[in-house]
Amino acid sequence: MGNPHDFRMPLEEAMDTQRAIRRLKPDPVDDDLVRRLIELALKAPTGSNAQNWEFIVVRDPAVKARLAARNRRAFSIYGPIGRRTSRNDPKMQRVLDAVQWQADHFEEIPVIVVACLKGMRPVFPSILVSSFYGSIYPSVQNLLLAARSAGLGAALITLPLWSSFAARRILGCPWNVTPCAVIPLGWPQGRYGPTSRRPVEEVTSLDRYGNRWSPGDR
Amino acid sequence: MGNPHDFRMPLEEAMDTQRAIRRLKPDPVDDDLVRRLIELALKAPTGSNAQNWEFIVVRDPAVKARLAARNRRAFSIYGPIGRRTSRNDPKMQRVLDAVQWQADHFEEIPVIVVACLKGMRPVFPSILVSSFYGSIYPSVQNLLLAARSAGLGAALITLPLWSSFAARRILGCPWNVTPCAVIPLGWPQGRYGPTSRRPVEEVTSLDRYGNRWSPGDR
Secondary structure, eight states, X not given: OOOTXXXXXXXXXXXHHOOOOOOBOOOOOOHHHHHHHHHHHTTSOOGGGOOOEEEEEEOOHHHHHHXXXXXXXXXXXXXXXXXXXXXXXXXXHHHHHHHHHHHHTGGGOSEEEEEEEESOOOOSSHHHHHHHHTTTHHHHHHHHHHHHHTTOEEOOBOGGGSSHHHHHHHHTXXXXXXXXXXXXXXXXXXXXXXXXXXXXXXXXXXXXXXXXXXXXXX | OOXXXXXXXXXXXXXXXXXXXXXXXXOOOOHHHHXXXXXXXXXXXXXXXXXXXXXXXXXXXXXXXXXXXXXXXXXXXXXXXXXXXXXXXXXXXXXXXXXXXXXXXXXXXXXXXXXXXXXXXXXXXXXXXXXHHTTTHHHHHHHHHHHHHTTOEEOOBOGGGSSHHHHHHHHTOOTTEEEEEEEEEEOBOSOOOOOOOOOHHHHEEESSTTSBOOGGGO
């Protein structure tokens, strides 16, 4: 699964093998490693180079327990809906098993990173909303890829933030700091295989939407 | 600047040296290279594994010209505001020079990739909005890092999409396909130095927002 503290994995290998890893050991994760993950996250671009990210590293069992409770509550609603809508999709059922495991063991996860943005969260026009979240998710992806390179298990989740009011209160965020995403981190339990993805040709258009692009056809 | 068609750059080198490259040569960029960038983009996670990205590869000069016009129009409003608010910040003035250059030469950029999402764009609650954009920006970041590894210049911009109505019309997107971000791609003109970033300690809290984290202090 890679070497701890090593971020020299070839880029395409890190991308090809990245996946959500939810079953984590309770074993400790070094501060230095978490610090370096965040340092690499900060290399990502932000809109107008505002560099307005804020990261909260949660290790306190009391704060973890409150996030765990919010996560379980959200999953108690979302989970059964997911089970029903994917009842003929064994792969999605396995994902839901892993999400359930994570919900059941949330307090034992060694580190929870919450990625936030500072500044007014726009609601309109849509492109300002896009630019806002476009200032945090590139850095979240850097963090996930760096975790992969170090052999650390990670996943991108939002369920613990379902109530932004509750999330702000738990994390002590003022009105102008928006918690956007949660990344539980820890050493993986078990082995994880590759992901499967839709082919490029199915999701890519040339010049106008729907004009499917098949670069191999020329 | 890396080797064409090579995505084996060590992960931390790609992240450390990634930056917006706006001054691009008009020289052609291979379809195969663009295809591989998108293939790596698709490895990123999506909310509930929906894999609902849609990429539009714009090469048609007529479509480019219409996006260029929208971009220039948006920058004619945003640019002077940016100039004024950053008049004592020489670094930001240089960024605005590069954005101006890009606006002036938009039609000559060999490939414009528009990253879109399929499905209803939520407006409420905030965490659904975050999850929506959290399904496209991780893949955009993969695309930008892969471009870096291949020595290709790229930037993450949203100005051409300022009017989502106009953007949808130009790109032929139906109501349920949302253009989110634009990535102009081409071979870089000139040399680009490193970026500068705020230190980890300035943007990271332990357990609760504002409780600044200094892992080196222990």
